Amino acid sequence: MGNLAIIADDHIQFRPHQYLAREADRPEFVYRIEEGWACRFRLLNDGRRQITALFLPGDYCEPQWVLGHRPAQPIVALTNVRASCIPCASIGNRPFDQQRRLWSALAHALDRQSDWLVTLGRRTALERIAHLLCEIFERLSRSGLTYGQQCAMPLTQMDMADLTGLTPVHVNRTLQSMRSAALIELQSRWLRIPDLSALRQAACLAPA
Amino acid sequence: MGNLAIIADDHIQFRPHQYLAREADRPEFVYRIEEGWACRFRLLNDGRRQITALFLPGDYCEPQWVLGHRPAQPIVALTNVRASCIPCASIGNRPFDQQRRLWSALAHALDRQSDWLVTLGRRTALERIAHLLCEIFERLSRSGLTYGQQCAMPLTQMDMADLTGLTPVHVNRTLQSMRSAALIELQSRWLRIPDLSALRQAACLAPA
DNA sequence: CGAATCGTTGAGCGAGGTCAAGAAAAGTGG
DNA sequence: CCACTTTTCTTGACCTCGCTCAACGATTCG
Structure with a gap:
């Protein structure tokens, strides 16, 4: 909050430990990470923490927000992050191709998570x-x-x-x-x- | 394969241990599970096995197939399964509402998987x-x-x-x-x- | 009724956790 | 550029949760 700097109409910056989204927010934008690293995580009540996704340059964070879904887990910057903003509301008017790219990114995120379930369960x-x-x-x-x-x-x-x-x-x-x-x-x-x-x-x- | 019985134009049945999809298949249909349980899993070369998703009645298996994505992991029936078939090819012509339901199901699957990452990592x-x-x-x-x-x-x-x-x-x-x-x-x-x-x-x- | 499959129990072990302390980097302000 | 603080990394000693191996009941199914 507070000192996040919008550097252009459709770009935004975050510093380490700043939240890109909090649980139960309704995000206005899907971000496309241009630079820097971020992660999604959950904290259990006794302090145990698990990171459930890593966002690297080129990743969308998070496509499902265009459906009006709220983040189930918070997302926080690990480094300085620069991202471009895709307004959730406008998605219906966007080229079919961009929509498809978004769903495809969602599908890839699911695949990566499935791979991590194997790793956490069995490796x-x-x-x-x-x-x-x-x-x-x-x-x-x-x-x-x-x-x-x-x-x-x-x-x-x-x-x-x-x-x-x-x-x-x-x-x-x-x-x-x-x-x-x-x-x-x-x-x-x-x-x-x-x-x-x-x-x-x-x-x-x-x-x- | 072999003894799977199509019981109507748009329904299909599987017996325990039958595959709903194999890795690298290009599925023709997204299934909506009407009855029975199935799971997605991965086997490591030394036999370690991790189940990465459970499909219960009402679940879609798997929405991303309409994009032409191939299964990264096989899906197998745990019990007798009856499912209705949604042809992947036809998705463009389908009511907007059904498409939205599919993406929404995908987003929920992602949330469930994130919760399981926490469980496997930290519980x-x-x-x-x-x-x-x-x-x-x-x-x-x-x-x-x-x-x-x-x-x-x-x-x-x-x-x-x-x-x-x-x-x-x-x-x-x-x-x-x-x-x-x-x-x-x-x-x-x-x-x-x-x-x-x-x-x-x-x-x-x-x-x- | 026989053969798988599945569930239960015991004994021993080991991968990874906990606790604690100190060394090395990396920020921070003067 | 240098103190000072905070964060991160490293190491040691000890412990425990969950794994392995093995045997034997109990179910289920053909």
């Missing part, structure tokens, strides 16, 4: 983190945001814990063991994956 | 099973398929394990402890919930 700590890093790298890659074998990694180990259903302490230990197995290089918010297919295999993911 | 065994039983009861209730405090429960303990990310053995032990805590009565494929709000609380769910 080990190392497999979970490998899955996370593969997914981030490959999604960024599709948006041209990787540089050779490297990409940005603004997540803290606590964020990773809340994504993978682990504790920060165990994320730390698991990252160490992945480093010493040469699966990843990770330092100062920057990730390098020397062998992506090896990491996919460690994640128990099907070969690309 | 204990007892909370997971309590969540599962609450969700089933409440969804059946909305379709008028509950009888007082009771409803059908065709899932085996192994199905429950694959839904909750636990082992069948631990599901068994957890169910025992829920029985002795008087949270549930469960026998011969039939569930009774003496106090739904107590069960919701045990599941760490927000009060209805």
Whole structure:
């Protein structure tokens, strides 16, 4: 709230920890993330937290809002975020193609979530983190945001814990063991994956 | 395949363990489940299995198929299933209202999955099973398929394990402890919930 | 009635959690 | 640029929830 800056008619910016949407809001806009990372999450009453979606540049947040659906879970910026705004109300008048792109994005979000259900239900700590890093790298890659074998990694180990259903302490230990197995290089918010297919295999993911 | 019986132009039946859809199929129809239970799942190469969605009477399976999306995970009948068929091709010509109902169903599926991510990532065994039983009861209730405090429960303990990310053995032990805590009565494929709000609380769910 | 499938129980173990403390980075303000 | 604070990362010791393995009843079904 408060100090969010609208920098143009159809663009908006958020700082880390600012909410893009709160539970039970009725959002006016669907956002298309242009820059920065955000996440959807839920907090249980005793403080346990689980992140249920990661929004990266190019993602829509969230297509179902055009139907008048209210967010079931809050969405918060993890970094500085710049997004373009698609007014929910106008959707009927929009080109068929844009509508279709929105529903298609919704379907992909569902598929990604199904994959995460498998990970949280059945994968080990190392497999979970490998899955996370593969997914981030490959999604960024599709948006041209990787540089050779490297990409940005603004997540803290606590964020990773809340994504993978682990504790920060165990994320730390698991990252160490992945480093010493040469699966990843990770330092100062920057990730390098020397062998992506090896990491996919460690994640128990099907070969690309 | 083989012995699936089309009982009318726009209805279809499946027996337990028959596939409603396989990975990489291009489905001709979206199904609306009229009777019976089905699930979507994924199998890892070493046999670990996770169920990622449960389809109950009244559910659409799966709305995104009208976009030409292929199933990322197979869908299989858990009981005898009767479903009506909505041809994917015809969707453009259908009443706006039916299209909207389909996207709305997709959005609800996404919300349910987000809730399950929280459960698999952060809840204990007892909370997971309590969540599962609450969700089933409440969804059946909305379709008028509950009888007082009771409803059908065709899932085996192994199905429950694959839904909750636990082992069948631990599901068994957890169910025992829920029985002795008087949270549930469960026998011969039939569930009774003496106090739904107590069960919701045990599941760490927000009060209805 | 025989064969699967499903449910139940016990004993032992291990992956990941908890608690706690200190080191290293990263902001913040002067 | 430098103190100072806060956040993040790292490590150790210990513990527990849920898993594994195995055997045996109980149901269900052909």
